[in-house]
Amino acid sequence: MERSGQEAPVSADPATKLTTDVVITHEDIDRAHDRERVFAARARHGIFSRLRLLWLLVGPGILVMLGENDGPSMLSYAATGSRFGIGFFIPFVVLTFFMALVVQEMTVRLGSATHRGHAELIFDRFGPFWGWFSMIDLGVGNFLTLITEFIAIRAGLGFFGVPPWAAILGALAVLYLALVTHRYWTWERITLAAAVFNLVFVPVALLAQPNWGSVGHAITTWMPLPGGLTKDTLLILLADIGATVTPWMLFFQQSATVDKGLTRGDVRFGRIDTALGAALAATAAVATILATAPLFAHHMTAENFQAAEFAQALQPLIGRFGASLFALGIVEAGMVACITISTSSAYAFGEVAHKPHSLNLPLKEGKPFYFVLFLCAVAAGAIVLIPGLPLVYVVLVVNVIAVLAMPPALVFLFMLANDREIMGDLVSPAWINVLAASVVIFLTLAGILFGISVVAPNAFAFITGK
Amino acid sequence: MRTENQGRGSPVSPDQELVLSSLELDQLAAVRKQPIPRRRLRGFEKVLLWSLRIYVLFMITVVIYQVLAGAR
Numbered sequence: 001m002e003r004s005g006q007e008a009p010v011s012a013d014p015a016t017k018l019t020t021d022v023v024i025t026h027e028d029i030d031r032a033h034d035r036e037r038v039f040a041a042r043a044r045h046g047i048f049s050r051l052r053l054l055w056l057l058v059g060p061g062i063l064v065m066l067g068e069n070d071g072p073s074m075l076s077y078a079a080t081g082s083r084f085g086i087g088f089f090i091p092f093v094v095l096t097f098f099m100a101l102v103v104q105e106m107t108v109r110l111g112s113a114t115h116r117g118h119a120e121l122i123f124d125r126f127g128p129f130w131g132w133f134s135m136i137d138l139g140v141g142n143f144l145t146l147i148t149e150f151i152a153i154r155a156g157l158g159f160f161g162v163p164p165w166a167a168i169l170g171a172l173a174v175l176y177l178a179l180v181t182h183r184y185w186t187w188e189r190i191t192l193a194a195a196v197f198n199l200v201f202v203p204v205a206l207l208a209q210p211n212w213g214s215v216g217h218a219i220t221t222w223m224p225l226p227g228g229l230t231k232d233t234l235l236i237l238l239a240d241i242g243a244t245v246t247p248w249m250l251f252f253q254q255s256a257t258v259d260k261g262l263t264r265g266d267v268r269f270g271r272i273d274t275a276l277g278a279a280l281a282a283t284a285a286v287a288t289i290l291a292t293a294p295l296f297a298h299h300m301t302a303e304n305f306q307a308a309e310f311a312q313a314l315q316p317l318i319g320r321f322g323a324s325l326f327a328l329g330i331v332e333a334g335m336v337a338c339i340t341i342s343t344s345s346a347y348a349f350g351e352v353a354h355k356p357h358s359l360n361l362p363l364k365e366g367k368p369f370y371f372v373l374f375l376c377a378v379a380a381g382a383i384v385l386i387p388g389l390p391l392v393y394v395v396l397v398v399n400v401i402a403v404l405a406m407p408p409a410l411v412f413l414f415m416l417a418n419d420r421e422i423m424g425d426l427v428s429p430a431w432i433n434v435l436a437a438s439v440v441i442f443l444t445l446a447g448i449l450f451g452i453s454v455v456a457p458n459a460f461a462f463i464t465g466k
Numbered sequence: 467m468r469t470e471n472q473g474r475g476s477p478v479s480p481d482q483e484l485v486l487s488s489l490e491l492d493q494l495a496a497v498r499k500q501p502i503p504r505r506r507l508r509g510f511e512k513v514l515l516w517s518l519r520i521y522v523l524f525m526i527t528v529v530i531y532q533v534l535a536g537a538r
Contacts, residue, residue, distance in 0.1 A: 033484070130515075408518050419505065451525065
């Protein structure tokens with residue numbers, strides 16, 4: 001039956017083994033068409049066939065990494081550049097993407113080995129308590145994050161004079177267009193095309209004319225760190241970690257890997273996809289720091305800047321064109337995250353509620369899936385239009401939830417990736433476990449530190465002595 | 467194996483052939499509906515999950531504190 005890889009050792013009820021009673025669905029047929037193209041490309045030899053195979057198999061990794069370079073994340077990088085300039089944070093941000101790569105690689109193996117989403121695996125393997133906890137945790141976190149994405153879209157388009165209602169309606173229209181064909185493949189390609197636009201921050205950085213000598217010095221020495229290690233520096237460190245590794249990424253990439261139909265034989269390409277995504281996202285993040293570093297050099301306070309304010313502040317330094325690109329970049333970051341995060345919520349809901357969950361589903365068969373997807377997006381968009389809403393406060397709560405929710409998500413990811421019963425020969429090897437355990441411990445400590453900073457802000461001043 | 471609109475005993479359609487030749491058994495939507503058996507936890511794993519429960523209480527407290535502090 002299979003043409004690549006071995007049969008997964010996932011032990012679903014043996015009674016469901018292939019019989020004449022197993023019904024194939026529209027979703028299966030669409031996925032089979034996608035797999036046919038992969039088999040055809042794999043059967044050929046030569047560099048172009050390899051490239052075509054890569055083209056067919058990339059998607060979830062790039063999307064998750066560029067999706068996490070969302071509106072608030074790009075603003076976090078912009079704030080980092082404007083407050084600390086070119087120095088410690090450039091290699092640090094690259095390191096956070098390496099951590100993201102280590103974590104996300106596990107989701108590729110899990111999805112390819114089990115053909116189950118992350119929420120579904122937690123529910124089945126660890127019971128309903130943790131299943132529903134993960135679902136609710138993800139749902140609340142995702143919904144609040146979606147609000148911040150619409151804030152970014154509204155603020156970015158506000159730079160061009162677009163009224164808030166038009167900005168939100170436009171974003172919802174793009175979300176609808178990505179889904180209208182009810183095909184995973186089409187959705188993935190449309191979203192990828194939008195996601196690559198995240199690299200618009202690279203020309204903005206070039207317009208800022210960074211001192212490349214300083215960039216090289218920062219990368220090799222991790223210096224300077226203006227002001228040293230203070231409470232504020234620690235908070236920025238944690239914010240940058242939170243901007244790179246978040247729970248929705250785990251759920252999204254695993255579900256997308258399953259929906260795309262990747263199998264054990266595709267894991268190598270799944271890893272390349274994820275590494276490519278991490279490299280692209282790190283490039284965009286570093287470019288954003290470089291783009292706003294001139295604000296630091298000109299001693300401009302940008303601590304609480306929003307999207308449009310950053311663009312306005314940069315305008316005298318990089319010109320109207322550069323500032324416009326920056327604002328468009330924020331819009332794109334919010335838009336792509338809006339698509340991926342709402343899809344991640346819908347996937348997780350379908351997995352835990354045992355409803356059909358695939359972007360290959362026709363509207364008739366996937367009503368609950370599409371309903372959840374749109375409901376999240378429309379409700380979040382509507383909230384952003386409420387006058388006088390404390391948007392900065394919402395962003396703060398989102399950060400708290402995202403960072404605090406990471407430790408449980410990481411523990412389950414680590415346990416699942418080491419679960420031989422479901423992973424078979426794709427179980428984490430020792431060297432990945434050492435790497436992954438280090439990242440899990442580091443991120444868990446970061447989450448706890450962030451929690452302490454919220455409850456007892458003075459504790460950080462005590463720790464750092466500043 | 468049948469498509470959704472096909473009765474038992476019907477001949478194999480091109481779509482069915484395609485699915486049969488292209489997808490692994492565990493990739494079929496109908497098979498994926500079946501739950502995977504619960505994991506038997508060892509001692510250390512039980513301790514870990516109880517630690518997580520305590521962490522979740524800490525986390526919920528922090529979030530509620532943050533929300534209330536922000537509301538003030």
